Amino acid sequence: MIRNAQILDDLLNKAHDRGASVAGYLPAAALRDCPSARAAGPQGFSTFSGTIVVLGLYHDPAKPEMDWWEPGGSTPGDRMLRGISRELAAWLRETHGIEAKDIPYQVYDGGIYLKDAAVLAGLGCIGRNNLVITPGFGPRVRFRALWIDMEPEPPAPCPMAPPCEACNHPCETQCPMHALHEGRYSRARCMARMEADKAAPVEKSGTKGPIDHCRVCELACPAHRIP
Ligand code: SF4
Ligand code: SF4
Numbered sequence: 571m572i573r574n575a576q577i578l579d580d581l582l583n584k585a586h587d588r589g590a591s592v593a594g595y596l597p598a599a600a601l602r603d604c605p606s607a608r609a610a611g612p613q614g615f616s617t618f619s620g621t622i623v624v625l626g627l628y629h630d631p632a633k634p635e636m637d638w639w640e641p642g643g644s645t646p647g648d649r650m651l652r653g654i655s656r657e658l659a660a661w662l663r664e665t666h667g668i669e670a671k672d673i674p675y676q677v678y679d680g681g682i683y684l685k686d687a688a689v690l691a692g693l694g695c696i697g698r699n700n701l702v703i704t705p706g707f708g709p710r711v712r713f714r715a716l717w718i719d720m721e722p723e724p725p726a727p728c729p730m731a732p733p734c735e736a737c738n739h740p741c742e743t744q745c746p747m748h749a750l751h752e753g754r755y756s757r758a759r760c761m762a763r764m765e766a767d768k769a770a771p772v773e774k775s776g777t778k779g780p781i782d783h784c785r786v787c788e789l790a791c792p793a794h795r796i797p
Contacts, residue, residue, distance in 0.1 A: 575723050577666055578621070581658055585625055588654045591711060592626035592704055594691030597722030604686035614680040615673055621722045622673075622682065623658070624691045626704065626711040627651050630796075631789055637712070638772060638780035645780075648675055651714035659716050669719040684713040692726040698734040699741035699787035700755040705730040708794035709787075733793040741787035750787060760784075 578595055585593040599618045607613055627647050629636045636647040644652075652672060659670035674681045685702050688694060694704035694711075701709035705728075734753075742750040749759035763784045772779040 574720065577662075577668070577720065578623075578723055581623060581662065581718075584658060584661060585623070585654060588657055589627070589650065590625045590654055591628040591707055592693050593623065594688070594693045594725060595621050595623045595723065596687060596691040596725045598622050598717060599722070600690045601682055601687060604683055604690065606683035606686050613682050614677045615682045615717070617717060619719075621718050621720045622687055622691075622715050623718060624684070624687045624693060624713055624715045625651050625654055625658075626688065626693060626707075626713045628707045628796075629710050629712055631710065631785075634782065635780075637785065638782050640780045644675070645712070647712050648714060651712065655714055655716040659718075662718055671717055673715045673717055675714055682715055684715060687715055688713050689728070690725060692728045695728055695730065695732045697732070697741070697791065697793065698737075698739060698753050699750060699791055700760075701788055701791075703730070703733060703791070703793045706794055707796070709791050710789075710795075737792065740790040740792070744786050744790045746784070746786060 582593045598620050601607065601613060601622065602618050627650055629647050637645055639645055655672040659672055662668040662670040677683065685696065688702045689696060694702040697703040697709060699709060702711065703709050704711050742753065747759040747763045749756040749763070767783045768781050771781050
């Protein structure tokens with residue numbers, strides 16, 4: 571394996587140049603025992619050597635279609651991230667001879683726990699709404715990752731204090747499912763809303779279109795909101 575912080579810095583710069591809003595890295599081994607793995611079992615991606623690079627894309631509330639789940643199981647925003655991830659992997663292989671690959675989005679498809687990875691990469695902190703709050707974009711960021719066969723470097727620390735203590739919790743009071751009651755996320759309640767969203771896709775020319783999942787707790791959050 572190659573230890574080379576310069577390559578990682580170049581990679582993050584390339585990620586930003588290609589359109590990523592945030593990017594960071596962490597040792598793949600850090601995900602073996604991350605909070606989601608402890609709570610929900612092992613992630614789909616089972617390589618715990620090398621480095622994970624986490625990419626994030628700002629999902630502008632003025633462009634809700636970036637977040638719409640389309641038949642086939644992806645969103646326009648996720649496809650943009652996948653394109654960036656594959657470009658970066660190709661650059662690593664061709665320029666440095668380093669093996670790299672895009673990681674599927676869904677845990678059940680071989681993916682990682684992306685929110686844990688983003689926090690461990692120093693990109694933000696988990697808010698009371700159970701989302702990653704990032705400096706600059708708040709919780710309005712979606713993530714994807716790639717794996718690279720490179721000895722890990724220590725990730726950058728998150729430069730932001732958690733914003734929730736000084737907030738009056740609109741995420742909680744506006745949640746239509748009371749899934750954030752007293753700051754505790756109820757996966758069951760939130761999932762019930764997700765299932766209802768799936769049953770009521772966006773209409774497109776009278777045919778079933780994409781699924782517009784609930785974002786109330788994300789869009790209500792004042793943290794780092796872009797005017
Ligand atoms: S709305 Fe307030 S309490 Fe909820 S996640 Fe955002 S900052 Fe934290
Ligand atoms: S996504 Fe919707 S249902 Fe789930 S916690 Fe957020 S506001 Fe509540």
